[in-house]
Amino acid sequence: MIDHKFIGYRQPPFDAEVEKGRLRLFAKAIGETDPIYSDERAARAAGHPSLPVPPTFLFCLEMERADPYDWFRDLGIPLGQVLHGEQSFTYHRTAYAGETLTFRAELLDIYEKKNGALQFLVQRNFVTDADGQAVAEFDRTIVIRWA
């Protein structure tokens, strides 16, 4: 069981650069057909400064950390028993290729279900831009199967 003392646990801030090549590969990976996500000319023609970061890609940028699972180790979370339970995003604006975004992750909550057979951890990432302005927050709920 993960001790509730870890509620509030924070990871060091992390900066990720939004690269056009990665966005193009991501567009291919999800079968995206709208050219604004892969063709910069199309993006500009639609009024965007560059390729937009699609809605779920912020989650991927956060995984650019040297070891995105390092906090699992710090807390003693067994990777093989973990499921992704829920994911949510709150957006303040669209981010674009060429930006450097800062991610600050904090463990919001830990709770149990089924007499502790399942443990739920809710991690929130605060995403800010180079000026320190909020871009988005996103919450990842992971489920640990202890039994």
Added chain:
Amino acid sequence: MNSKTLPSFDSIAVGDELPSLAMPPVTRHTLAIYCGASGDHNPVHVDSDFAKASGLDDVIAHGMLVMAYSGRVLTQWVPQSAIRQFQTRFMAMTRIGDAITARARVIEKRETDAERCVLVEISTANQHGEVKTTGTALIALA
């Protein structure tokens, strides 16, 4: 789909369906590309030996790939800047051969302090009707 125009709040009714998105079956190739593109290199998605050692029959898709399909239902309907919130619950594992269809419909019209929004319910399922994800999105309309 190319540049979209924002539907007017008044033109939308609760129960309206958004255009759905039908994807081809998930292959190992799909997952290999998503592994590299997403940066999620968890071997359970691409290495069948690892997956079997973890007690699974075979590799499973990244949940976030299926959420990305849900996101496409939103961005093919409205400009992305209209999306205020987007939430997904992962209900079942997606496996090789699953052809995912994402569907969405308006379940609520909501006028907040400064904005008029619609709440959209989004779900994904495979070709056998097995639900993979359920979720909602809050969309600001003109």
